[in-house]
Amino acid sequence: MSRSLAPELVSADDILEFTLTGEPIDAGDRRPFIERFLHAGIYAKRADVMAVAHGHSAAVIPFSLVHTPMRATYHNAAFLAAGVPVFDIRERFGATDIVISSAEKGAALADALGDKHVLLLRAHGFVAVAPTLQAAVFRAIFTEVSARVQLQAALLGGPMAALDEEEGRKADAINLATVGRSWELWKKRVT
Numbered sequence: 001m002s003r004s005l006a007p008e009l010v011s012a013d014d015i016l017e018f019t020l021t022g023e024p025i026d027a028g029d030r031r032p033f034i035e036r037f038l039h040a041g042i043y044a045k046r047a048d049v050m051a052v053a054h055g056h057s058a059a060v061i062p063f064s065l066v067h068t069p070m071r072a073t074y075h076n077a078a079f080l081a082a083g084v085p086v087f088d089i090r091e092r093f094g095a096t097d098i099v100i101s102s103a104e105k106g107a108a109l110a111d112a113l114g115d116k117h118v119l120l121l122r123a124h125g126f127v128a129v130a131p132t133l134q135a136a137v138f139r140a141i142f143t144e145v146s147a148r149v150q151l152q153a154a155l156l157g158g159p160m161a162a163l164d165e166e167e168g169r170k171a172d173a174i175n176l177a178t179v180g181r182s183w184e185l186w187k188k189r190v191t
Contacts, residue, residue, distance in 0.1 A: 001039060003030035020044040021103050034101050041106025042113060042129060049129040051136035056125035059147040064120035070146065071162035073153060077146030078175060079117040079128075079139055081168020087112035088122040098124045117172075118143050134183040135176055141186075 001018060002010040016032060017025040022040035024032045039052045063070045064086050072081035089096050092108045098121075100106055113119040113127065117139055120126050128139035153160055163171065 001033055001036055003027070004033045022106060034099060037103050037106035038100035038109055038127065039106075040103065041100070041108075041110040042127065044107070045110035046113075046115075046129065048131060050131050051129070051133040053128045053130075053136040053140035054125060055128075055140055055144070057144040057147065059144050059151070060120065060126050061123070062151075063147060064122045064124070064126070068154075070118070070120070070143075071150055071160060072168050072171075073146045073149040073160075073162050075163070075171045076138075076142045076175060077149075078163055078168040078171030080143065080146055081163045081165050081172075082116055083165075084118050084120060085112055085114065085116055086120045086122055089124075090122075098122075131176070132179070134179045137186065138175065138179045138182055141182075 001016060002014045003016055005014055014030065016027055016030060018032070018036055018040060019025065020040055020043055022037040024036075035054065038054055042049055042052050060070075063084070070080055070084040072078050087109050089098060089100075089105065089108075093105065096105075100109055100121075109119065109121070109127075113129070117130065118126060118128050126140075126143060128136055128143055130136040130139055150160070150162075
């Protein structure tokens with residue numbers, strides 16, 4: 001992870017290595033990012049996860065505040081069909097600043113994630129996990145897009161024909177196999 005710095009400002013010299021407890025290996029004078037424990041907790045619990053994306057999307061956060069579950073609204077969001085749990089930090093730690101700022105909070109978050117691909121953090125944001133960086137970014141982007149699509153579909157009324165769990169598994173396998181297409185475009189946009 002990078003040191004505590006706005007993502008757009010990060011350079012290669014800002015990247016730090018951490019232990020699975022969230023402690024920096026050799027930070028020097030670079031201050032580590034406080035939410036490193038969120039990532040560390042997941043990596044410690046899930047050997048299948050090689051990348052974690054954490055975001056604060058205004059389209060996703062409302063689903064952490066209500067009892068309406070996030071759904072897989074189309075094929076690119078197929079990974080959501082497995083279910084999207086919500087981590088409410090109050091249940092374990094009482095009133096906090098909402099930040100995953102300790103190894104204990106990171107472990108509790110990882111427990112709430114379980115074997116799912118996305119976890120909502122009540123009043124905070126979400127995490128998307130995957131076997132590759134490219135897939136984690138794909139899942140983070142399409143979690144946000146799916147939240148917008150779900151809200152638009154809900155405004156139309158009636159039952160929602162979202163992907164079921166089996167459709168989600170099948171479509172997610174295709175998405176993981178072809179994520180490079182999107183990744184190449186996204187790389188071009190940021191360079």
